[in-house]
Amino acid sequence: MTKEIPLIDLKEGETGKIIKILAGRGFRMRLTEMGFDQGSRITVIGKSGYGPIIVEVKGSCRIALGRGEASKILVEVEK
Amino acid sequence: MAITIGVIGNPNTGKSTVFNALTGRRHEVGNWPGKTVEKKTGRCRHEKKWINVVDLPGTYSLAAYSAEEIIARNYIVEEKPDVVVDIVDASNLERNLYLTIQLLELGANVVIALNMMDVSKKRGFAINTKKLSKLLGVPVVPMVASKNQGISELKDAIIKNAGKKRKALFVDYGPDLEPKIKELSEHISKHAKKIAEKYGAKWLAVKLIEQDQNVVRMIKRADSDIYTEELRKFIKNTEEIYGENADIEIADKRYGYINGVIKKTVKCAPLAKIRRSDKIDCIVTNEYLGIPILLFLMFLLFQFVFLAAEPFVMVIDNIVEWLGLNVENYLVSMDSPSWLTGLVVHGAIGGIGNVLVFIPNIALLFLAIAVLEDSGYMARAAFVMDRVMNKIGLHGKAFIPLLLGFGCNVPAIMATRTLDNEKDRMTTILINSLIPCSARMVVFVFIAGAFFEPQAAGLVVWSLIILSIILAVLVGYILRKSVLKGPRAPFVIELPPYHIPTFKGVFHHMFDRTFEFISKAGKFILVVAVVIWFLATYPEGVEYGSSESYIGQIGHLIEPLLAPLGFGWKGSVALLFGFLAKEVVISSFGVLYEVAEEGTLQSVLSSEWTPLQAYVFMVFTLIYVPCIAAIATIKQETHSWKWTAFAIVYSLVLAWIISYFVLQIGYLLGFG
Numbered sequence A: 001m002t003k004e005i006p007l008i009d010l011k012e013g014e015t016g017k018i019i020k021i022l023a024g025r026g027f028r029m030r031l032t033e034m035g036f037d038q039g040s041r042i043t044v045i046g047k048s049g050y051g052p053i054i055v056e057v058k059g060s061c062r063i064a065l066g067r068g069e070a071s072k073i074l075v076e077v078e079k
Numbered sequence B: 001m002a003i004t005i006g007v008i009g010n011p012n013t014g015k016s017t018v019f020n021a022l023t024g025r026r027h028e029v030g031n032w033p034g035k036t037v038e039k040k041t042g043r044c045r046h047e048k049k050w051i052n053v054v055d056l057p058g059t060y061s062l063a064a065y066s067a068e069e070i071i072a073r074n075y076i077v078e079e080k081p082d083v084v085v086d087i088v089d090a091s092n093l094e095r096n097l098y099l100t101i102q103l104l105e106l107g108a109n110v111v112i113a114l115n116m117m118d119v120s121k122k123r124g125f126a127i128n129t130k131k132l133s134k135l136l137g138v139p140v141v142p143m144v145a146s147k148n149q150g151i152s153e154l155k156d157a158i159i160k161n162a163g164k165k166r167k168a169l170f171v172d173y174g175p176d177l178e179p180k181i182k183e184l185s186e187h188i189s190k191h192a193k194k195i196a197e198k199y200g201a202k203w204l205a206v207k208l209i210e211q212d213q214n215v216v217r218m219i220k221r222a223d224s225d226i227y228t229e230e231l232r233k234f235i236k237n238t239e240e241i242y243g244e245n246a247d248i249e250i251a252d253k254r255y256g257y258i259n260g261v262i263k264k265t266v267k268c269a270p271l272a273k274i275r276r277s278d279k280i281d282c283i284v285t286n287e288y289l290g291i292p293i294l295l296f297l298m299f300l301l302f303q304f305v306f307l308a309a310e311p312f313v314m315v316i317d318n319i320v321e322w323l324g325l326n327v328e329n330y331l332v333s334m335d336s337p338s339w340l341t342g343l344v345v346h347g348a349i350g351g352i353g354n355v356l357v358f359i360p361n362i363a364l365l366f367l368a369i370a371v372l373e374d375s376g377y378m379a380r381a382a383f384v385m386d387r388v389m390n391k392i393g394l395h396g397k398a399f400i401p402l403l404l405g406f407g408c409n410v411p412a413i414m415a416t417r418t419l420d421n422e423k424d425r426m427t428t429i430l431i432n433s434l435i436p437c438s439a440r441m442v443v444f445v446f447i448a449g450a451f452f453e454p455q456a457a458g459l460v461v462w463s464l465i466i467l468s469i470i471l472a473v474l475v476g477y478i479l480r481k482s483v484l485k486g487p488r489a490p491f492v493i494e495l496p497p498y499h500i501p502t503f504k505g506v507f508h509h510m511f512d513r514t515f516e517f518i519s520k521a522g523k524f525i526l527v528v529a530v531v532i533w534f535l536a537t538y539p540e541g542v543e544y545g546s547s548e549s550y551i552g553q554i555g556h557l558i559e560p561l562l563a564p565l566g567f568g569w570k571g572s573v574a575l576l577f578g579f580l581a582k583e584v585v586i587s588s589f590g591v592l593y594e595v596a597e598e599g600t601l602q603s604v605l606s607s608e609w610t611p612l613q614a615y616v617f618m619v620f621t622l623i624y625v626p627c628i629a630a631i632a633t634i635k636q637e638t639h640s641w642k643w644t645a646f647a648i649v650y651s652l653v654l655a656w657i658i659s660y661f662v663l664q665i666g667y668l669l670g671f672g
Helices: A025-033 B015-023 B067-079 B090-105 B117-122 B129-136 B151-161 B174-191 B193-199 B201-210 B213-222 B229-242 B246-265 B276-284 B290-333 B338-356 B359-375 B377-391 B396-404 B409-418 B422-432 B438-451 B454-481 B503-537 B550-565 B568-577 B584-592 B598-608 B611-623 B628-638 B641-668
Strands: A004-006 A015-021 A041-046 A053-057 A061-065 A073-077 B003-009 B027-031 B038-046 B049-055 B083-089 B110-115 B125-127 B140-142 B266-268 B492-494
Touching (some): A025 B246, A061 B276, B003 B151, B049 B151, B067 B193, B110 B151, B129 B140, B129 B246, B140 B151, B174 B201, B174 B229, B193 B201, B193 B213, B201 B246, B377 B396, B396 B422, B409 B422, B422 B628, B438 B584, B438 B598, B503 B628, B568 B611, B628 B641
Parallel strands (some): B003 B049, B003 B083
Antiparallel strands (some): A004 A073, A015 A041, B038 B049
16 A cells, blocks of 8 residues: 655655645645656655755756645655 | 847756857846846847847746746737747756746747756766757757857857747647637637737636636636636536646646657666765755854855955045046136035045945955855755744745845845745845944944943944844844735745856856946935035035034934934934945044044044943944935835835834833943
8 A cells, every 4th residue: 555645754865756735726836847746756865853855856856845845745655 | 120039947047147148248137017027138149130138037837926937928928029048957857848848838939948968968868959859849959058058059040940930839638628628719719819819729728727817817808708617617627537636737747748758858877876966965954064054154255255345445445536536626627616516526426435435345245146146055055044034934045135234235135036925025125224234334343442442342243233133033023924924935945956156157247236236226326425415515605514504404403303312413413424325424423523533533422422322323323224225225126115115214213212222221221
C-alpha cells in the first residue's frame, strides 16, 4: 500500500511523487508553474531543524519552501 | 519599418543579460502603466533594420496571478509584438518550457533563445535543438548570453521571423476536457467575436475551464450567456472525475506535452549526485552557520562600500566646491544680480552638493546588491532570515533591503523590488526609513561626541541603532496587522545555482540604478534645495538662516510644537534643514551658532543643551521624516502620493511620541 505523507515529513535525501497540493488556487498554481505538478518527483536536498527546506524538482531546479508550505504538499514516498 | 520584439522568460534565466546584449545598453527604464513593475525598452540595429526591444517581466507562467503575469500576457495580446523572444534556461528545460507552451498556445510568434547551454552541458544534458525547434514549430537559437555567444544568431532569427503568423499550439487536453473545450470555443467565436479574434477562441475556452479570473470577467462582459450553471457544473464534475481541480488537470496535460517533447530531444547522462551549489548551500543555509555567515558577509559589504566610497566622496566634494567658486566668479563677472548668483551657487549647487556626496555610497550599494543578486546569494539570505522575519510578519526577502538601509535608504528602498507581495513590499518600504542611514550616523557620532565621554558616546550611538531596530520591527508588525493587513506571502523561492557575477553585469546594474535615481529624484532634490535656500536667505538683507529669515520664522512658528521636547527654535530650524539631507543638520547648527569649526561647535552645543536634550534630539533625528532623496524614492517605488504622505506623517508623529517618552523617562531617571 502506498502512503501519502506531507512533503515536510520526508527525510533529507528521500524522494517522493507529488499526489496532491492542499492549498488555495493561487498558491497551487504558483507551485505548479514552478514545477510542482502532480506526479512529478521531488527530492529533499536540505532540511535542518527549523526554517525552510530545499527541494529538487524537475531534475535540476532547487526551490526553497517554507515549512508550512511544505506540509501542504502530499507525496507518496519512493523506495 | 522597425521590428518590435518582447523579451520574456522565467526568473534566473539570464534575461537581463540577453536584453543588455541585444540593446548594447541603449535603453530606457520606466514603469508599466499604473504598475510598480519596471519596464525596460531599448533598440538595436541589425542587418540595416531597427529592432525595438521591450523587456517583459520575468515570470513562470501566463496565468493571471501576479501583476507580472498580467502585464506580460496583455502586452503579447494587445501590442502583438513582431517576435516574442522566449529566454529558456537550457539547464532547466522542463520547467522553462511551461511558459513557452503557454506562449505557443496564445499563438505568439515565438523565437526560443536557449540560454545557458554551457551550464546545461556541464550538467550532462545533450539537447537536440534542431529537433526541439521542429517539434515546437518555432526557431530555437542555442546561446551563452553571458559569453556573448549566439546573440548575433538570435538577431538573425528575429529578423528572419519577424511578423510571421503562427497558428496557436493545441495541447491535447484529453477525452474528458476536449469536447467541452470545443463546445465552449464555438460558443465564444460565435458570441464574442472580438475577443475571440484577439485571443483565440480555444485559448479562451481553456482559460475559462482553468477559471482564470481575468479571462472569466472578460468573457462574461462580451458574452454573458456563456458562464452558465451548466459550465459551473461541468467544472465541478471534472473535479470529481479527476479528484482534482480542472486547472491542475490542465497544467498536468501541459507538463505531459512537455515531457513528450523532452523525451524526444534531450539525452541526459547520469547526474553527479551532489552539485557544487548544493555543497555551498549545505554550509551557508546551515541552521547554525547560516545567520553568522550572512552577518559576516554583510559586514564585509559595508566595509567595502564605505572604504571604496571615501575617495569618491572627496572628489565630489572638491568638484562641488570648485564648480561653486567658478560659477560664482563667472556670474559676478557677468554682472548677474546677487539673488541669481545666490540661487545658483548656494541654492542649487550647494544644496545638491549635500546630496551628491552620497552618490558614491548609493552607487556602491547598488553594486553590492547586484553582486548579491547575480551570485545567487540573495535568495539564500532570504532563506536564512525567513524564520526570523516570519516572527515579525515579514517575508525573508525583506531582510536585505532593511539591512541595506544602514548604508542609504535610497538603494535599500529600491531593493524591495525583489518582494513580490505588494503588502510585504509596502511595509518594507515604510519601515526602511527607520533604519539609520550613514548620514544620520554622522549626526549621531557628532552630537554624541559633543555630549558624552568617548566610551559612553559609543554606547549612545549603539542604543540608537537598537532603538531603530526595535521600532522598525514594531512598526512593521503593526502595519502588517492594520493598514497593510493580509495573508503572509507563501515562502517559495528558487535557489539559482551560484555563479561568479560578471564584471559587465554588475557594473551595468550599478550604472542603470544610479542614473535612474539621479534622473527620477534629481528634480525633487533640486526643488527642495532651492526652496530651503530661499527660506534661509530671504527676506532681503537678513543673515543666512538667522532668526529673521523665513526658515528662522518657521522655526519660531513650530517651536511651540517641539517645545515639549525642548529643542528651541534653533533645533527646529536645524531639523528643517535636515529635510534636504540628514547630515545637513550639523552644518546648519554651524550656521545658527555662527561657528565654522566642528570642535568649537561641539563645545558651543554642549554648553547650550543638557546631554538628555541632546539624546532626545538624536532620537528625533533618527525617526522624523526621511530625507528628500528617500521621499522621492518612496514616491517613485510606490507610485502613490498617499503612501508617500503617510511615510512622512507617521514618521513625524512617531518621532514626536518616542522623543517625548525618552525625555520623560530621562527625567524620571534623574538625567537632565
